[in-house]
Amino acid sequence: MIIKSNRLYLRKLKMDDLDHLHKLQSNVNVMRYITNRPKTLEETKNELNKILQMYKEKNSDFEVMAVCKNGTNQLIGTCAVIKNVSDEFEIGYRLTEEEWGNGYGIEIASLIEDYCIGIRKLNFIVATVEAKNVYSVKILEKKGFNLILESIDDENDELTKYYRKDRHIY
Template identity: 40%
Template sequence: MIFETKRLLVRKLKHSDLEAFYELESNPKVLQYATGEPKNFEESKEDLEQLIKRYDDPTNDFWIYAVENKQNEDFIGTVALIKDEEGNDEIGYRFIERYWGNGFATELCEGLIQYCKSIGMKKLIGCVVDENVASAKILERLNFVAIEKFISDDIGLPETKYELIL
């Protein structure tokens, strides 16, 4: 376990997450504000394998963890901690569509902030596509401050970069 909240457990990805991971990675609605196109089953399997291998790489700066519903142990999404181009600690998350609207994203971000503080991080970054109003509201509610507007290189949409000093 990496950390937990009242309803969520954040842990390393496992091979047994494949079916749910594929559900997440194949849904165009989940990926509409993220990089990449929806993936087929084989691509999802390959991605999951690569993400699991990263845990053992001492030079890894791209951590993707599973988000599990503690009540039933269902895989419901992923959370990312990534060093960006400037060396900042960037966060990101995705949830399987059927779990949207349950307050999981806010709860996850609150827990993630506490976890990051506990391991000595000083600042978090979150980049949100401007059309993704729900995610922007979550970051703003958690005291992230907008520091930059830009057009993303990967998906070509206007984004806002948010920062939280821990």
């Protein structure tokens, strides 16, 4: 276990997570604002292998973790801290559709923030989200992230919001 809240905890992914990870990534509604399409089993397996390799290399620029309910080992989502092209640590999270509406999104955002700023001692974190993803926008704003920029994404021609939260605000 990496970090824990009242209802959830984060841990490293493992090969046993493949089925649950694929259930998450093959859901069109979950992936709508991430890749704009569901992923195939082969894509999910390749991605999981890449993540497991990153763990072996202790690569702290690319961390993806499983989100699980306390008392279980079953993956219900994932979250990530990835160094982006601007050399900033960007957070992201996703949750299985069956778990939507339970308040887990803000709890996951809190866990990943605590991990980044409290444990890794990063000076700030950023998040990029499509404006249409109103639930993620609400989560980031509720968590005190500051809207820095709105722009049209070159890849999907959608309005994107770029947020930042500094350590001193934490």
